[in-house]
Amino acid sequence: MGESFSELAALYRNTLLQDIIPFWERHSVDWENGGYFTCLDAEGEVYDTDKFTWLQARQVWTFAMLYNRWEKRDGWLRIAKHGADFVAECGTDADGNWYFALDRFGRPLVQPYNIFSDCFAAMAFSQYAVASGDERAVEIARRSYDNVLRRRTNPKGQWNKVYPGTRPLKTLAVPMILANLTLEMEWLLGREHLDEVLDETVGEVMTDFLDQDRLLMFENVTPAGEHVDCFEGRLLNPGHGIEAMWFMMDVARRRGDRALIERAVDVVLSTLDFAWDEAYGGICYFMDADGRPPLQLEWDQKLWWVHLEAMVALAMGHALTGRKECIEWYEKVHAYAWPRFSDPDHGEWYGYLNRRGEVLLPLKGGKWKGCFHVPRAMSMCARLFEGMAASEEENRA
Amino acid sequence: MGESFSELAALYRNTLLQDIIPFWERHSVDWENGGYFTCLDAEGEVYDTDKFTWLQARQVWTFAMLYNRWEKRDGWLRIAKHGADFVAECGTDADGNWYFALDRFGRPLVQPYNIFSDCFAAMAFSQYAVASGDERAVEIARRSYDNVLRRRTNPKGQWNKVYPGTRPLKTLAVPMILANLTLEMEWLLGREHLDEVLDETVGEVMTDFLDQDRLLMFENVTPAGEHVDCFEGRLLNPGHGIEAMWFMMDVARRRGDRALIERAVDVVLSTLDFAWDEAYGGICYFMDADGRPPLQLEWDQKLWWVHLEAMVALAMGHALTGRKECIEWYEKVHAYAWPRFSDPDHGEWYGYLNRRGEVLLPLKGGKWKGCFHVPRAMSMCARLFEGMAASEEENRA
Numbered sequence: 001m002g003e004s005f006s007e008l009a010a011l012y013r014n015t016l017l018q019d020i021i022p023f024w025e026r027h028s029v030d031w032e033n034g035g036y037f038t039c040l041d042a043e044g045e046v047y048d049t050d051k052f053t054w055l056q057a058r059q060v061w062t063f064a065m066l067y068n069r070w071e072k073r074d075g076w077l078r079i080a081k082h083g084a085d086f087v088a089e090c091g092t093d094a095d096g097n098w099y100f101a102l103d104r105f106g107r108p109l110v111q112p113y114n115i116f117s118d119c120f121a122a123m124a125f126s127q128y129a130v131a132s133g134d135e136r137a138v139e140i141a142r143r144s145y146d147n148v149l150r151r152r153t154n155p156k157g158q159w160n161k162v163y164p165g166t167r168p169l170k171t172l173a174v175p176m177i178l179a180n181l182t183l184e185m186e187w188l189l190g191r192e193h194l195d196e197v198l199d200e201t202v203g204e205v206m207t208d209f210l211d212q213d214r215l216l217m218f219e220n221v222t223p224a225g226e227h228v229d230c231f232e233g234r235l236l237n238p239g240h241g242i243e244a245m246w247f248m249m250d251v252a253r254r255r256g257d258r259a260l261i262e263r264a265v266d267v268v269l270s271t272l273d274f275a276w277d278e279a280y281g282g283i284c285y286f287m288d289a290d291g292r293p294p295l296q297l298e299w300d301q302k303l304w305w306v307h308l309e310a311m312v313a314l315a316m317g318h319a320l321t322g323r324k325e326c327i328e329w330y331e332k333v334h335a336y337a338w339p340r341f342s343d344p345d346h347g348e349w350y351g352y353l354n355r356r357g358e359v360l361l362p363l364k365g366g367k368w369k370g371c372f373h374v375p376r377a378m379s380m381c382a383r384l385f386e387g388m389a390a391s392e393e394e395n396r397a
Numbered sequence: 398m399g400e401s402f403s404e405l406a407a408l409y410r411n412t413l414l415q416d417i418i419p420f421w422e423r424h425s426v427d428w429e430n431g432g433y434f435t436c437l438d439a440e441g442e443v444y445d446t447d448k449f450t451w452l453q454a455r456q457v458w459t460f461a462m463l464y465n466r467w468e469k470r471d472g473w474l475r476i477a478k479h480g481a482d483f484v485a486e487c488g489t490d491a492d493g494n495w496y497f498a499l500d501r502f503g504r505p506l507v508q509p510y511n512i513f514s515d516c517f518a519a520m521a522f523s524q525y526a527v528a529s530g531d532e533r534a535v536e537i538a539r540r541s542y543d544n545v546l547r548r549r550t551n552p553k554g555q556w557n558k559v560y561p562g563t564r565p566l567k568t569l570a571v572p573m574i575l576a577n578l579t580l581e582m583e584w585l586l587g588r589e590h591l592d593e594v595l596d597e598t599v600g601e602v603m604t605d606f607l608d609q610d611r612l613l614m615f616e617n618v619t620p621a622g623e624h625v626d627c628f629e630g631r632l633l634n635p636g637h638g639i640e641a642m643w644f645m646m647d648v649a650r651r652r653g654d655r656a657l658i659e660r661a662v663d664v665v666l667s668t669l670d671f672a673w674d675e676a677y678g679g680i681c682y683f684m685d686a687d688g689r690p691p692l693q694l695e696w697d698q699k700l701w702w703v704h705l706e707a708m709v710a711l712a713m714g715h716a717l718t719g720r721k722e723c724i725e726w727y728e729k730v731h732a733y734a735w736p737r738f739s740d741p742d743h744g745e746w747y748g749y750l751n752r753r754g755e756v757l758l759p760l761k762g763g764k765w766k767g768c769f770h771v772p773r774a775m776s777m778c779a780r781l782f783e784g785m786a787a788s789e790e791e792n793r794a
Contacts, residue, residue, distance in 0.1 A: 047689040050627055099560065108560040159556055163496065163505040230447060231764065292444040293758040297695035297749060300757070352694060354752070360697070361690040367628065 005392055009385035015342070016378035021066065021076075023347035023364065024059065024371040029079055033104050034086035040365040043346050047363070049104035053091055055370030056102075057120035060084045062375050064127040069379065077131055084128045087121065088140060096143050113159035118147040119177050126185045138188065145185060148178065169220040169232055172209045175201040176244040179251055198251055205244055206263065215270035216289065217241030231295050236287040238275035239306030242268050246313040249320060265317040265326060272310065272329055277302075280356050281336045283310060300355040304369065307337040308377035315384040349374050402789055406782035412739070413775035418463065418473075420744035420761065421456065421768040426476055430501050431483035437762040440743050444760075446501035450488055452767030453499075454517035457481045459772050461524040466776065474528055481525045484518065485537060493540050510556035515544040516574050523582045535585065542582060545575065566617040566629055569606045572598040573641040576648055595648055602641055603660065612667035613686065614638030628692050633684040635672035636703030639665050643710040646717060662714040666722050669707065669730075674699075677753050678733045680707060697752040701766065704734040705774035712781040746771050 003011070027044035028036045030051075038055040039048035063080035067073065090106030092098050097112035098121050112118075125141035128134070152174050154160060162169075179201040186194055208225030209217050219240065220232040227233055245264040252260035275284050282302035288294045310333050318326035340357045341349040348364040363369070400408070424441035425433045427448075435452040436445035460477035464470065487503030489495050494509035495518050509515075522538035525531065549571050551557060559566075576598040583591055605622030606614050616637065617629040624630055642661040649657035672681050679699035685691045707730050715723035737754045738746040745761040760766070 041690070048626075048628060100558070103563060107563045109563050111558045111560055113558045159558055161497070161508045161510050161556055163508055166500060166504045166506050229445075231445060293438070293760040293763060295764055297698060297757070300751075301694060354697075360694070363690040366690065367692055 004389065005385045006389035009382050009389055012378045012382035012385065016375055016382060017070075019344065019347050020349075020371075020375050020378060024062075024375075025075070025079065028059070028365070028371060029082060030104065031082075034089070034106060035083055035102075035104075036371070037104075038365040038370040039367070040348075040363065042343065042350075042362045042364060044348075044364065048366075050109065050367075051086075051102045051104060051106070052367055052370075053087065053098050053100055053102070053117040054114075054120050054368075055365075055372070056083055056087050056091070057098075057117070057124035058370055058372035060087070060124035061120070061127045062371050064124070064131040065379065066375070067131040068127065080128050080131060084125065084132075084134075084137065087124075088136070091121065097147060098144065111159065113156055115148060115151045115155035116173070116177065118144045118151065119181055122148060123181055123184050126188060130187070141185065141188060145181065145189075148181065152178065167228060167230065168223055169228065170208075170223055172205070172217060172219050172237075172240065172244065175204040175209075176240075176247055179205065180247045183247075183250060183254070198255075202248060202251055202260070205248060206260070209244075210267060211289075214274075214289075215267050216274060217244055217267065217271065218289065229290075231288075234289045234292065235294065236271075236275070236289050237285070238271050238283055238287065239285070239303065239309055241271050242283075242306075242313045243309040245271075246309065246316050249313070249316050253320060261317075261320050265321055265323060268310075268313045268317055269325055269329065272333075276332075277355065282340075282353070282355075282357060283307060283333070301360060302340070302353040302355070302357060304337075304341050304349050304351045305373035307333055307341065308373050311337065312377050312380050312384075315381050315388075319384045319388050402782045402786035406779050406786055409775045409779035409782065413772055413779060414467075416741065416744050417746075417768075417772050417775060421459075421772075422472070422476065425456070425762070425768060426479060427501065428479075431486070431503060432480050432499075432501075433768070434501075435762040435767040436764070437745075437760065439740065439747075439759045439761060441745075441761065445763075447506065447764075448483075448499045448501060448503070449764055449767075450484065450495050450497055450499070450514040451511075451517050451765075452762075452769070453480055453484050453488070454495075454514070454521035455767055455769035457484070457521035458517070458524045459768050461521070461528040462776065463772070464528045465524065477525050477528060481522065481529075481531075481534065484521075485533070488518065494544060495541065508556065510553055512545060512548045512552035513570070513574065515541045515548065516578055519545060520578055520581050523585060527584065538582065538585060542578065542586075545578065549575065564625060564627065565620055566625065567605075567620055569602070569614060569616050569634075569637065569641065572601040572606075573637075573644060576602065577644045580644075580647060580651070595652075599645060599648055599657070602645060603657070606641075607664060608686075611671075611686075612664050613671060614641055614664060614668065615686065626687075628685075631686045631689065632691065633668075633672070633686050634682070635668050635680055635684065636682070636700065636706055638668050639680075639703075639710045640706040642668075643706065643713050646710070646713050650717060658714075658717050662718055662720060662723065665707075665710045665714055666726065669726055673729075674752065679737075679750070679752075679754060680704060680730070698757060699737070699750040699752070699754060701734075701738050701746050701748045702770040704730055704738065705770050708734065709774050709777050709781075712778050712785075716781050716785050 027040050030037050035051050035056050036059050037046045041047050060080050060083040063076045067076045090102055093112055098117035099108040099112050100110035100114050100117055103109055122141050122144035125137045129137035129141055182197045208221050219235040219237050245268045248264040249261050275287055277284055283306050285301050285303050286294050286296040286299040314326045314330035340353055350359050351369040352360040354360045424437050427434050432448050432453050433456050434443045438444050457477050457480040460473045464473045487499055490509055495514035496505040496509050497507035497511050497514055500506055519538050519541035522534045526534035526538055579594045605618050616632040616634050642665045645661040646658050672684055674681055680703050682698050682700050683691050683693040683696040711723045711727035737750055747756050748766040749757040751757045
């Protein structure tokens with residue numbers, strides 16, 4: 001590849017500040033009705049006006065994060081407030097549960113069946129509370145966090161279609177996101193609570209969901225952490241597993257847990273070995289651990305967030321351990337992802353490529369892709385490579 | 398293409414009786430625990446043992462249909478009974494609602510959230526009742542049919558995630574399947590009821606769901622039959638629309654409604670014009686009516702049932718109207734589908750090809766593909782081409 005760490009830092013910083021964020025500032029804010037449009041085509045034109053809570057909350061988080069971590073720009077705080085006000089006004093039912101989708105005017109379209117709406121709302125309002133000092137934001141963040149804790153054993157509630165008892169399974173997403181969310185909200189939660197939740201979620205991820213022999217993260221296991229030979233039980237979502245591992249590194253770094261950092265790096269590397277598409281390059285979206293046909297027809301597609309999370313995990317792994325395999329894999333993923341996903345002509349990244357790496361859907365945002373994975377990864381990679389460049393400098397001096 | 402109608406009839410008949418049916422007889426029957434395995438790999442090996450009610454019922458229907466329409470083979474009746482007994486024993490909750498999925502032993506895995514489980518159960522037990530004369534089968538067929546009528550206005554019941562009132566939509570699948578089911582059960586339902594349901598469902602399909610200008614079937618419209626500019630409201634499922642049109646022709650044929658037959662043929666042809674993939678051939682799985690990016694990541698894939706239903710619709714359209722476009726399109730779809738989906742080496746058809754027509758999943762059966770679309774289409778095409786060959790013969794004499 002040849003770029004130095006400081007060149008990589010500059011690439012991520014410049015892309016974040018001069019390409020990605022201006023794209024969303026320019027195209028996504030619905031100044032008329034509140035909130036954000038996220039269904040944006042290749043040029044940034046709005047092609048659908050529905051508002052999905054996940055993406056509304058994630059965009060609030062992103063603009064508040066920029067304000068908190070990059071620069072105190074009023075324009076960023078104003079955009080964060082614009083989305084926060086909209087969802088605070090229309091986003092929940094009378095009991096404070098977050099609807100899954102709203103129409104452009106904020107009227108509810110889809111019931112609060114999804115616990116991750118509450119997760120992302122908690123993340124958003126916590127970050128926004130730091131940026132704004134708004135007391136109501138603190139309250140909403142706390143209440144949404146409590147929703148997550150309350151719902152975690154039965155995330156879909158009345159909308160759960162699984163017949164109770166026959167084949168109990170738990171899903172990786174819950175402890176994984178809870179670990180990340182709890183760190184995000186560290187400033188709001190007591191130290192004791194933080195330690196308790198992190199002990200529990202890290203244990204669950206690294207013991208129950210991690211296959212100790214194959215070093216692969218499974219999406220679904222029994223409550224006791226055993227594999228089940230069924231579609232859900234054999235399912236791997238490599239991008240998800242890799243993202244979970246940088247959440248683990250992030251926890252481990254704060255706690256000074258070297259063993260956990262090394263273990264998480266091992267899992268990232270073995271996941272990439274398993275999920276890299278030798279025929280066409282890129283990381284597969286879904287796989288069956290035993291090589292049987294997966295249910296997901298989109299299994300062989302190459303998704304933006306999978307590759308961005310992998311680059312974050314590899315940069316973080318290298319920053320924390322200095323392991324050579326991390327930077328070798330980083331270079332391989334970088335060389336695949338940047339030329340195929342990024343669109344310097346119109347801004348932002350494409351989201352969905354087919355197996356061959358050709359654009360499958362010519363969109364920059366949709367129901368699931370918003371202003372989140374790209375800017376978060378750009379921001380983190382910029383900081384990580386800045387750090388690595390500084391250490392290199394120091395060592396040289 | 399060059400094959401004569403009688404050669405086509407022979408192709409379908411021979412493939413049905415010497416390839417497709419033996420494949421399922423050999424590989425799918427679970428003689429130990431009852432019911433059928435449907436997750437079969439390219440060679441017919443079982444790769445998952447869960448039992449999905451849709452596919453259990455559809456296979457009962459297929460073997461009973463073979464017995465009723467092709468030949469009174471005891472082996473076929475025995476296989477139909479084997480599945481019918483299994484689902485009659487384990488398939489429903491205490492109120493007679495059909496679970497969506499069972500494990501290999503018949504224990505419920507997924508709640509009865511899906512009205513089409515009841516539809517396919519009604520079809521299966523109606524056909525099996527004709528084959529076996531079993532009074533209990535008649536009862537189950539009636540009860541399942543009543544479930545469908547009762548649930549049709551809120552098909553997902555408590556599992557419905559749509560917030561009431563904001564954007565009411567109804568879905569094509571319900572009137573479409575009800576028209577087909579009611580014809581299937583003609584012998585069990587009174588003439589008056591039959592006419593009433595057919596008037597209503599045909600009206601709904603051809604007025605509310607059919608865009609009168611574009612001659613395309615929409616998957617979702619308002620209760621009054623209007624379009625809504627949202628993902629669901631713009632969605633086309635061309636295979637579904639085409640299948641609905643042969644259901645309409647089937648109704649119209651029995652009622653002597655020439656205008657409806659011509660109209661249905663028009664819609665088949667305009668759907669094919671719209672959904673044919675000019676770049677790689679084949680019929681797209683999902684499309685956005687306005688050319689915006691669809692939600693379905695698998696939108697550009699080529700599915701077995703879409704192409705089979707198109708061949709049925711075109712053969713039927715030609716048999717009923719003699720229109721030249723039908724046979725021209727039939728030849729185009731045939732030339733695309735037969736070499737790519739069929740697998741004479743191991744039997745049956747592949748289910749899922751990528752946009753380029755390459756095998757995406759090397760399976761012959763799974764959660765959604767069982768012993769149904771292939772044998773039903775083969776059986777119907779064999780009969781239709783036999784009929785066309787006979788008329789040709791007559792005209793020649």
